[in-house]
Amino acid sequence: MVTDPVTLAYHPHYIDEHLINAAAHSGRNEEAFHLALININNLEDIRRELGELACKGVLCAVADAVREMLSDTGEGSFLARFDETTFFLATGCISHEELQNRLFQLVRQAPCLPILFQGKPVPPRLSAGFLTCPPGKYHIFRKCGKSHTPADGLMLPAPDEYLQAGTILKDVQDLLEQASHQPSGIAGRIL
Numbered sequence: 001m002v003t004d005p006v007t008l009a010y011h012p013h014y015i016d017e018h019l020i021n022a023a024a025h026s027g028r029n030e031e032a033f034h035l036a037l038i039n040i041n042n043l044e045d046i047r048r049e050l051g052e053l054a055c056k057g058v059l060c061a062v063a064d065a066v067r068e069m070l071s072d073t074g075e076g077s078f079l080a081r082f083d084e085t086t087f088f089l090a091t092g093c094i095s096h097e098e099l100q101n102r103l104f105q106l107v108r109q110a111p112c113l114p115i116l117f118q119g120k121p122v123p124p125r126l127s128a129g130f131l132t133c134p135p136g137k138y139h140i141f142r143k144c145g146k147s148h149t150p151a152d153g154l155m156l157p158a159p160d161e162y163l164q165a166g167t168i169l170k171d172v173q174d175l176l177e178q179a180s181h182q183p184s185g186i187a188g189r190i191l
Helices: 014-025 043-050 052-069 096-112 139-144 160-163 168-181
Strands: 032-040 080-083 084-090 128-134 186-190
Touching: 014 080, 014 139, 032 052, 032 096, 032 168, 043 052, 052 080, 052 084, 052 096, 084 139, 096 128, 128 168, 168 186
Parallel strands: 128 186
Antiparallel strands: 032 084, 032 128, 080 084
16 A cells, blocks of 8 residues: 555655655755656657556666665655656755766666566666755755744744645656756756
């Protein structure tokens, strides 16, 4: 019920709940907090040409590659399905530049993932958009009109207020759209 049986990533409806907790945790320490969307650009082509089983193999391989990329990012990191072709990632413990390098490497190496279907390789094409919230800040709540840091002594916004503000995921989606038009396949920025 919590995870997708194919990829073992969280279901999409768990993103909001986990995102609030991960952002709150990151705001209490000196670690950057990152959000990313990783899209499999050719998944619909694979489904049309090879069928659903090949798609499941690609989804599983990409999820495993993302998990391996994040193996040292500590507690609070999580991977979820965002939609049919896209994974959502929230993580900390690394710098903006390090995440950029890892995503670039993932996108570049994706066509070489060891995915075979009926004896033929099935190379996924990926793109990724990501956003970094600087260490120790509650930038993720910036649109709510309340305190950005616990030092201000004000209460953090309730999850409902975050969801109504809802711009942070739109920002990452815009970056993913930009990434699909970039030669590198990635686009990112720092809040």
